[in-house]
């Protein structure tokens with residue numbers, strides 16, 4: 267425990283210890299209305315991480331991120347660029363608990379929950395690339411008020427780091443806009459995911475080159 271704050275020093279804890287703290291967390295009022303804490307799933311470490319907004323009803327029920335209809339669509343979009351769940355991507359949200367009626371997360375809730383996400387990013391997953399799905403995740407992680415319309419599809423850097431960030435539409439938005447026509451949100455998101463896949467391949471090849479024995 268840090269002497270000057272009530273927060274534990276997450277950097278000194280294991281992944282399981284941080285997850286266990288989150289599963290019992292009562293740092294914000296969402297602890298009173300949640301069913302299950304949705305910490306995150308996927309390999310640790312992992313080159314690719316996706317961060318969404320908050321759990322919905324299905325996620326709150328099952329304790330897993332992106333398992334409802336939006337999650338199924340996300341799985342399909344990722345598969346279309348040969349990114350497989352759960353092996354190739356770690357998935358989490360800015361909030362570990364569901365806001366009532368799926369309302370937009372409040373800044374105070376995201377601030378209370380940030381230390382868990384921070385530990386996931388920097389201590390455990392250590393991604394090369396982060397996909398940010400939807401405006402609330404983009405706002406919370408990039409600490410920006412720029413609208414998603416300006417940021418989507420343009421590579422960003424996680425503030426203070428070299429981690430590449432790709433902001434994309436949230437799959438729930440794509441469910442409401444199902445057309446696959448060129449230029450529509452679904453098609454645009456597919457292009458964004460192809461960009462992500464290209465960047466992932468770049469990192470994979472770079473790692474192979476570094477590992478190649480010298481003649």
Ligand code: SF4
Pocket residue numbers: 288291292293294295296297303361362363375378379
């Ligand atoms: S949303 Fe985050 S900070 Fe709030 S109770 Fe859940 S785990 Fe704790």
